[in-house]
Amino acid sequence: xxxxxxxxESGITNRRFAxxxxxxxxxxxxxxxxxxxPHMRAFHLSWFQFFCCFVSTFAAPPLLPVIRENLNLTAxxxxxxxxxxxxxxxxxxxxxGTACDLFGPxxxxxxxxxxxxxxxxxxxxxxxPIGFIMVRFFAGFSLATFVSTQxxxxxxxxxxxxxxxxxxxxxxxNLGGGATQLIMPLVFSVIQxxxxxxxxxxxxxxxxxxxxxxFSAFAVLVFGQDLPDGDYWAMHRSGEKxxxxxxxxxxxxxxxxxxxxxxxAYGYCFGVELTxxxxxxxxxxxxFHLKLQTAGIIAASFGLANFFARxxxxxxxxxxxxxxxxxxxxxxxxxxxxxxxxxxxxxxxxDSLTLSIVVMLIFSVFxxxxxxxxxxxxxFISRRSLGVVSGMTGAGGNVGAVLTQLIFFKGSTYARETxxxxxxxxxxxxxxxxxxxxxxxxxGMFCGPSSKKVTEEEYYLSEWSDKEKENEFTxx
Amino acid sequence: MAIHKILFASLLICLLIQSIHGATEVIKLFSKLDKxxxxxxxxxxxxxxxDAGKDKVIVTWKLSAIGSTHESExxxxxxxxxxxPPSQVDRPWRKTHDELFKDKTCKHKIVAKPYDKNxxxxxxxxxxxxxxxxxxxxxxxxxxxxNQLAYGQSTDATKKENLFSVxxxxxxHTSLDIASVCFSAFSVVSLIGFFINEKRKAKLxxxx
Numbered sequence: 001x002x003x004x005x006x007x008x009e010s011g012i013t014n015r016r017f018a019x020x021x022x023x024x025x026x027x028x029x030x031x032x033x034x035x036x037x038p039h040m041r042a043f044h045l046s047w048f049q050f051f052c053c054f055v056s057t058f059a060a061p062p063l064l065p066v067i068r069e070n071l072n073l074t075a076x077x078x079x080x081x082x083x084x085x086x087x088x089x090x091x092x093x094x095x096x097g098t099a100c101d102l103f104g105p106x107x108x109x110x111x112x113x114x115x116x117x118x119x120x121x122x123x124x125x126x127x128x129p130i131g132f133i134m135v136r137f138f139a140g141f142s143l144a145t146f147v148s149t150q151x152x153x154x155x156x157x158x159x160x161x162x163x164x165x166x167x168x169x170x171x172x173x174n175l176g177g178g179a180t181q182l183i184m185p186l187v188f189s190v191i192q193x194x195x196x197x198x199x200x201x202x203x204x205x206x207x208x209x210x211x212x213x214x215f216s217a218f219a220v221l222v223f224g225q226d227l228p229d230g231d232y233w234a235m236h237r238s239g240e241k242x243x244x245x246x247x248x249x250x251x252x253x254x255x256x257x258x259x260x261x262x263x264x265a266y267g268y269c270f271g272v273e274l275t276x277x278x279x280x281x282x283x284x285x286x287x288f289h290l291k292l293q294t295a296g297i298i299a300a301s302f303g304l305a306n307f308f309a310r311x312x313x314x315x316x317x318x319x320x321x322x323x324x325x326x327x328x329x330x331x332x333x334x335x336x337x338x339x340x341x342x343x344x345x346x347x348x349x350x351d352s353l354t355l356s357i358v359v360m361l362i363f364s365v366f367x368x369x370x371x372x373x374x375x376x377x378x379x380f381i382s383r384r385s386l387g388v389v390s391g392m393t394g395a396g397g398n399v400g401a402v403l404t405q406l407i408f409f410k411g412s413t414y415a416r417e418t419x420x421x422x423x424x425x426x427x428x429x430x431x432x433x434x435x436x437x438x439x440x441x442x443x444g445m446f447c448g449p450s451s452k453k454v455t456e457e458e459y460y461l462s463e464w465s466d467k468e469k470e471n472e473f474t475x476x
Numbered sequence: 477m478a479i480h481k482i483l484f485a486s487l488l489i490c491l492l493i494q495s496i497h498g499a500t501e502v503i504k505l506f507s508k509l510d511k512x513x514x515x516x517x518x519x520x521x522x523x524x525x526x527d528a529g530k531d532k533v534i535v536t537w538k539l540s541a542i543g544s545t546h547e548s549e550x551x552x553x554x555x556x557x558x559x560x561p562p563s564q565v566d567r568p569w570r571k572t573h574d575e576l577f578k579d580k581t582c583k584h585k586i587v588a589k590p591y592d593k594n595x596x597x598x599x600x601x602x603x604x605x606x607x608x609x610x611x612x613x614x615x616x617x618x619x620x621x622x623n624q625l626a627y628g629q630s631t632d633a634t635k636k637e638n639l640f641s642v643x644x645x646x647x648x649h650t651s652l653d654i655a656s657v658c659f660s661a662f663s664v665v666s667l668i669g670f671f672i673n674e675k676r677k678a679k680l681x682x683x684x
Contacts, residue, residue, distance in 0.1 A: 065569070068567075068569070069605070069607035069644070070607070070644060070646075070647050072607060072608045072609070072644070074565070074566035074567055075566050075567060075568055076566055107671075107674065110667070110670070111667060111671075114663045114664065114666065114667040115663070115664065115667065117659070117660065117663040118656075118659075118660030118663060118664065121655075121656035121657075121659045121660045121663075122656050122660065124648075124652045124653070124655070124656050125648055125652060125653045125656055127646060127648065197604045197605065197645070197647065198604070198605040198647075199604065199605060199644065199645055199646070199647025200647045200648075200649060200652075202647075203647055203648065203649075203652055204652065207655070207656075207659070210659060211659070214659070214662070214663045217663075217667075218666070221670050231674075286568070289577075289578060301483050304479075304483065305480065307479065308479070308480065361480070361483075365480075
């Protein structure tokens with residue numbers, strides 16, 4: 001017998017969960033070492049798939065010293081490829097939000113991962129700078145799995161733990177950007193040791209991230225589940241999940257001003273992170289005359305801080321919410337992100353190598369925590385258009401990276417160190433709009449909740465028109 | 477947090493070691509080396525663009541008439557393949573710096589031989605990791621401590637004459653291309669397969 005999922009206690013339904021759940025069957029706790037269906041399993045599948053996509057997208061930078069000689073690349077080609085790698089997913093992240101709202105995160109993410117895997121495989125056959133830019137562009141689309149990860153976690157985990165779940169899943173996914181700087185050179189040297197010549201070994205190496213990407217998508221399709229109560233297709237047919245109107249979902253997403261503020265702010269925490277991923281190894285190599293391997297280790301350590309820094313941001317957001325509610329989440333986010341911007345501005349001004357590394361490591365913790373704090377707020381902006389708002393914010397991250405690289409890091413208008421300082425100043429400026437976010441039921445940074453005493457339910461139901469609410473009731 | 481501390485500590489240690497090494501290096505400038513100490517000539521096995529991995533260049537060097545004031549300190553001759561200016565454009569990793577330890581002009585080693593006053597010649601087969609570009613050859617005279625003292629090159633001071641061009645190997649193989657097509661097709665086909673399966677399951681659900 002089918003029972004309505006909403007508003008029922010978990011003990012009464014015929015579905016049992018390993019973790020304690022709330023009224024919507026979303027888990028109220030987070031157990032990292034569990035793989036229990038469906039909540040923790042969804043967590044592990046989604047972060048691992050996202051990790052594999054990050055590894056593939058940033059697989060080229062650590063091998064550039066070999067690739068640039070094989071393909072006769074210029075510094076301009078390399079810069080363009082870097083911009084291409086993060087610009088593809090601007091569009092993909094926007095679409096992914098809507099796709100998740102319509103088809104569910106499981107199908108949407110696996111479809112993207114499987115359809116971008118050919119770009120990674122095809123890297124083995126490129127012959128020219130154009131080919132290089134193209135494969136980086138298309139492989140970069142896979143970074144949109146970020147949106148499906150956030151969407152999936154927001155569907156599986158309830159308010160008190162959603163910040164932590166989002167933060168850990170995204171942080172461990174972003175880890176791929178650091179891990180790849182260690183994995184790819186290792187795979188390359190193993191293949192070279194097996195007898196392949198340099199210009200062939202790097203090509204073979206790309207099959208590894210490609211295969212991981214393919215198999216992570218299979219795992220998601222076979223073992224994953226969209227919602228605690230089942231998959232979208234099952235719930236559409238049984239009438240449990242009403243199919244929504246695409247245009248209305250999109251409209252409610254883009255007309256919510258908070259989504260635009262989070263998109264801008266995310267552009268200057270995650271966007272800064274992506275830019276640093278692309279330029280930091282070169283920066284240390286050129287400014288301090290280090291060996292490429294040393295510069296690579298430093299570059300990797302920036303990305304590897306994601307292991308705890310971004311999850312830390314999410315957990316911190318949840319902690320602040322417990323004591324101070326949404327206002328706590330907003331204050332924490334603004335303070336951490338602004339501090340990150342200050343440290344970034346400082347980094348460009350430092351002449352000593354040791355001090356640069358220290359500042360960079362502290363800066364990496366703050367900027368990645370800010371990313372985690374962003375997604376402690378995003379799930380609360382909209383229920384109906386959660387996917388669209390997540391997609392806008394995620395896309396905003398990449399737009400920030402593209403803009404920053406175009407303005408400060410293309411050609412030789414600014415010296416690298418000046419570019420880094422200016423990026424930090426821009427991050428401080430673009431974090432100020434966080435002060436403008438206001439929820440009538442919870443308040444904003446500088447204002448308390450509305451005197452009209454709006455409840456949480458009223459805020460989310462206001463996304464549906466009266467007519468739609470009527471239809472919802474009469475069709476049952 | 478523990479991992480953070482370990483990473484940070486190991487980085488600091490690496491840096492300390494590097495900076496100690498740096499402190500003992502003598503800063504030498506290219507412009508201060510004795511120019512034209514050697515007569516270096518290159519003869520390519522055929523005209524036109526040479527193929528890396530296949531074609532050969534005959535390199536000869538001997539002490540020139542100008543010689544060098546430091547000739548008594550010469551221990552080894554290091555012969556290197558160097559990038560000509562057209563191959564350095566928009567490629568900062570091949571840039572010429574006056575400070576010798578920063579200079580990236582001559583990155584490919586041809587041969588290193590103990591120094592003597594006789595003329596030497598070797599037949600150098602272009603290695604398979606030589607990139608596409610135009611090149612010349614330079615021979616450095618090095619003392620017992622590894623410091624450069626003098627050099628001679630196969631081209632003039634403006635690095636415009638007597639250059640030769642090399643075309644790199646592609647590194648591509650038919651087997652790799654076939655493998656990438658197969659794996660790509662596998663990914664896309666299995667995606668379609670999963671979708672069809674989902675639709676089938678949905679139809680079955682509906683019938684129940």
